[in-house]
Amino acid sequence: MGSTIEPNRLNRRDLIKRAAALGIAAVPASGLLSACAASGGGGKQETGKKTATNPFGVVDNAGLEVIIFKGGFGDDYARRFEKLYSKEFPNAKVTHTPTQNITGLLQPRLNGGNPPDVVDDSGNAQIKLDVLQKAGQLADLTPLLDAPSIDDPGKKVRDTLQPGTVELGTIGGTFCTLQYVYTVFGLWYSGKLFRQHGWSEPRTWADFMSLSSEIKKAGIAPFAHQGKYPYYINVAIMDLAIKNGGQDFLNRVDRLDETVWDEAPAKNAIEAVYQIVSNNYLLPGTNGMTHIEAQTAWNQYRAAFVPCGAWLENEQLKSTPSDFEMTFMPMPSLPGDKMPFEAIRGGANEPYIVPAKAKNAAGGMEFMRVMLSKAGAIAFAQTANSLTVVKDALGPDVQLRPGTKSTVAALKAAGTNVFNPTYLYTASSLDVDMGNASSELMANRIQPAEWLKRVKAATQKAKKNGS
Amino acid sequence: MRHRKYPFIVGFLIVPVALYALLVIWPYLQTFGYSLTDWSGESTVMHFVGLRNYTTLFSDGVFRQALLHNALLLVFLPVVTILLALFFAFMLNVGGRGGTGGVQGVRGAAVYKVVFFFPQVLSIAILAVLFEAVYRSDGGGLLNGILLKLHLEDAQHPIEWLNDPNLVLWCILAILVWSGVGFYLVLFSAAMQSIPREIYEAALLDGAGRVQTFFRVTLPLLWDSVQTAWVYLAIAAMDAFALVSTLTPGVAYGGGPDYHGEVMATYLMRNFLYFGKSGYACAMGVVILFLTLILSAVALRVTRRERIEF
Numbered sequence: 001m002g003s004t005i006e007p008n009r010l011n012r013r014d015l016i017k018r019a020a021a022l023g024i025a026a027v028p029a030s031g032l033l034s035a036c037a038a039s040g041g042g043g044k045q046e047t048g049k050k051t052a053t054n055p056f057g058v059v060d061n062a063g064l065e066v067i068i069f070k071g072g073f074g075d076d077y078a079r080r081f082e083k084l085y086s087k088e089f090p091n092a093k094v095t096h097t098p099t100q101n102i103t104g105l106l107q108p109r110l111n112g113g114n115p116p117d118v119v120d121d122s123g124n125a126q127i128k129l130d131v132l133q134k135a136g137q138l139a140d141l142t143p144l145l146d147a148p149s150i151d152d153p154g155k156k157v158r159d160t161l162q163p164g165t166v167e168l169g170t171i172g173g174t175f176c177t178l179q180y181v182y183t184v185f186g187l188w189y190s191g192k193l194f195r196q197h198g199w200s201e202p203r204t205w206a207d208f209m210s211l212s213s214e215i216k217k218a219g220i221a222p223f224a225h226q227g228k229y230p231y232y233i234n235v236a237i238m239d240l241a242i243k244n245g246g247q248d249f250l251n252r253v254d255r256l257d258e259t260v261w262d263e264a265p266a267k268n269a270i271e272a273v274y275q276i277v278s279n280n281y282l283l284p285g286t287n288g289m290t291h292i293e294a295q296t297a298w299n300q301y302r303a304a305f306v307p308c309g310a311w312l313e314n315e316q317l318k319s320t321p322s323d324f325e326m327t328f329m330p331m332p333s334l335p336g337d338k339m340p341f342e343a344i345r346g347g348a349n350e351p352y353i354v355p356a357k358a359k360n361a362a363g364g365m366e367f368m369r370v371m372l373s374k375a376g377a378i379a380f381a382q383t384a385n386s387l388t389v390v391k392d393a394l395g396p397d398v399q400l401r402p403g404t405k406s407t408v409a410a411l412k413a414a415g416t417n418v419f420n421p422t423y424l425y426t427a428s429s430l431d432v433d434m435g436n437a438s439s440e441l442m443a444n445r446i447q448p449a450e451w452l453k454r455v456k457a458a459t460q461k462a463k464k465n466g467s
Numbered sequence: 468m469r470h471r472k473y474p475f476i477v478g479f480l481i482v483p484v485a486l487y488a489l490l491v492i493w494p495y496l497q498t499f500g501y502s503l504t505d506w507s508g509e510s511t512v513m514h515f516v517g518l519r520n521y522t523t524l525f526s527d528g529v530f531r532q533a534l535l536h537n538a539l540l541l542v543f544l545p546v547v548t549i550l551l552a553l554f555f556a557f558m559l560n561v562g563g564r565g566g567t568g569g570v571q572g573v574r575g576a577a578v579y580k581v582v583f584f585f586p587q588v589l590s591i592a593i594l595a596v597l598f599e600a601v602y603r604s605d606g607g608g609l610l611n612g613i614l615l616k617l618h619l620e621d622a623q624h625p626i627e628w629l630n631d632p633n634l635v636l637w638c639i640l641a642i643l644v645w646s647g648v649g650f651y652l653v654l655f656s657a658a659m660q661s662i663p664r665e666i667y668e669a670a671l672l673d674g675a676g677r678v679q680t681f682f683r684v685t686l687p688l689l690w691d692s693v694q695t696a697w698v699y700l701a702i703a704a705m706d707a708f709a710l711v712s713t714l715t716p717g718v719a720y721g722g723g724p725d726y727h728g729e730v731m732a733t734y735l736m737r738n739f740l741y742f743g744k745s746g747y748a749c750a751m752g753v754v755i756l757f758l759t760l761i762l763s764a765v766a767l768r769v770t771r772r773e774r775i776e777f
Contacts, residue, residue: 103740107508111511124719125740128743131507131508131743134507134512135507135511135512227604227627227630227716228629228630228716228717229716229717229718230716230717230718230723231718280623283605284605284606284622284623284624284625285603285604285605285606285608285611285625285627286604286605287604287627287630288602288603288604288605288627288628288629288630288716289603289604289605290599293603293604293605293607297605428741428742428743429742431718432717432718432719432737432741435717435718436717436723436724436725436726437725439630439716439723439724439725440724440725443627443630443724445632445724445725
């Protein structure tokens with residue numbers, strides 16, 4: 001049981017503001033009144049003198065307690081951050097707790113009023129950020145944005161971030177989560193395998209199907225997916241549909257407009273994916289596999305493509321042959337796509353928070369300032385093989401693995417064609433119901449028409465229960 | 468002495484009863500309180516909604532399906548486990564037929580007893596890892612590997628045990644039985660050993676075979692142990708959370724494919740933590756508590772028989 005379920009690492013909810021920024025005006029729950037609780041409200045919080053190098057007034061011997069979700073990124077990177085922090089505050093005792101069960105660890109402490117100072121609130125057992133925000137459990141991180149950057153004191157931290165980071169981290173009108181990792185989603189293949197057989201990256205779905213038939217003839221399964229966790233195939237289906245229907249389609253999905261499921265983009269996408277099933281292009285058994293089983297089979301060249309987010313390379317580090325040449329590609333284009341082939345799902349995720357009632361909330365924010373320094377971003381890219389929201393942190397001297405390198409290229413090629421659905425964060429029941437329908441479709445127990453019917457009903461249900 | 472009896476008893480009981488009330492009874496009462504609210508689980512803010520959670524619950528198709536699955540487990544888990552355990556215990560203790568005509572178990576009984584008990588030693592987490600490998604959905608799985616070697620299935624279409632709506636619940640049942648039989652075997656063995664040997668010898672002299680000995684002598688004298696086992700297994704059947712949540716497919720806490728593996732406890736957890744409907748989940752908890760209580764009471768009542776002294 002590789003009990004870490006990656007999907008939920010692109011957690012949740014945070015994209016509302018970004019949607020608004022793009023002029024989509026989804027702005028769900030415009031009645032999210034409550035702002036994040038002020039960080040000074042705890043009463044017993046320790047603060048010292050604020051200086052230029054210590055903008056939050058961290059008491060230099062105040063302990064710092066860090067809780068890290070130990071999933072696809074591991075937790076070594078956090079130890080590097082902690083080392084950087086200890087350099088600033090050598091007298092502070094830093095406690096490092098890796099876990100896969102954030103809720104179990106955090107919930108009683110939040111309810112008890114003695115939370116840790118920084119939390120990577122991620123993974124399958126993440127506590128929903130909107131819930132925390134509404135409960136006034138999150139510290140306002142605006143001072144972090146306005147603090148001077150560690151690398152260039154003349155610059156504010158907010159000016160060193162990828163565009164969209166502030167919007168993504170804003171819930172209910174206040175910046176209270178730091179979405180640190182920048183992740184893209186698509187299909188992955190082995191550059192070596194493709195070169196060996198003279199295959200090339202398919203840009204259209206038709207090419208993808210004809211290549212799949214060739215791959216099958218070579219005795220390799222064209223497609224594997226992480227069937228036990230239908231999250232992954234949901235991403236693939238939805239990305240096809242969004243690229244086909246464009247931004248307008250995505251906005252309507254996010255608004256839980258159930259009529260989108262009667263229209264062409266949804267139909268085109270699910271019928272395309274069903275071709276994989278009806279042509280028997282699936283890796284045998286893949287529908288019952290965990291993410292690790294499926295991805296490892298792919299690493300063993302038993303399948304050609306697997307859908308995943310950019311954490312894949314780090315997650316599969318141990319099972320990837322050294323000459324595998326892990327390569328990322330966007331979802332292939334369907335006929336009549338409104339977005340170009342290069343368009344990808346991408347965005348910041350892996351939310352870090354400072355609990356409002358944390359004893360050393362100032363230290364928590366300083367920890368984040370360290371994360372947002374170039375040294376922090378490099379430490380992350382090297383130990384967790386992923387990109388961060390820190391702009392231009394990775395100079396040409398920073399060595400990257402092939403998969404990470406290919407995501408950097410894909411992100412550059414995508415330009416402004418990057419999208420990120422928000423329904424995942426606002427309507428978790430839709431995600432679950434869609435997952436059930438997708439599993440049934442992949443197992444060939446239902447047909448595309450039934451899938452559309454079920455997802456439409458699930459959308460209505462999610463809207464009715466309106467979170 | 469009589470007047471000092473009660474203070475004496477109270478003195479002994481007060482600490483355990485207080486602890487029990489604080490750590491068991493009070494949380495139960497709290498859960499009942501929360502079940503009447505729209506609590507989200509991560510906040511101290513909640514609103515009283517009366518019995519709305521309960522009325523929603525009874526029209527919730529997924530909950531009913533989960534209830535049905537628990538009911539199926541409830542029927543099959545005790546029956547299969549107890550029958551197997553009784554059979555094995557009987558064979559290990561009195562099923563053998565030595566040349567001398569004495570009453571004894573089959574050859575190697577001591578070894579079997581240890582082997583059968585093994586699964587009981589494994590923690591549930593290890594069971595989950597073990598059976599993930601057993602039920603793996605391709606040729607790498609133990610079952611599929613064997614079926615492939617015997618040419619009983621096609622490598623292109625392996626059986627996806629836990630992803631098959633018709634098999635998933637039975638796969639879980641099989642694990643529960645496999646891991647439970649050893650314990651009840653030892654329980655029944657111990658009870659059998661306390662049955663006087665003369666009774667068996669008398670039965671033997673009267674010409675009773677194994678089957679007759681079992682039904683006429685062993686089972687009636689073991690009834691108390693069987694009854695206890697029944698209640699324990701019924702309670703286990705109402706749970707099954709750990710195995711279902713780790714082994715079956717689905718977005719949060721398994722329950723798949725498409726709710727075919729769902730049990731009440733996994734549905735409760737998904738609502739409690741994933742959907743942020745903790746008040747609703749508490750209502751489920753209360754329903755599960757009462758179902759379990761009623762079941763235990765019924766099981767004890769229905770199986771009550773006259774005790775045979777020996």
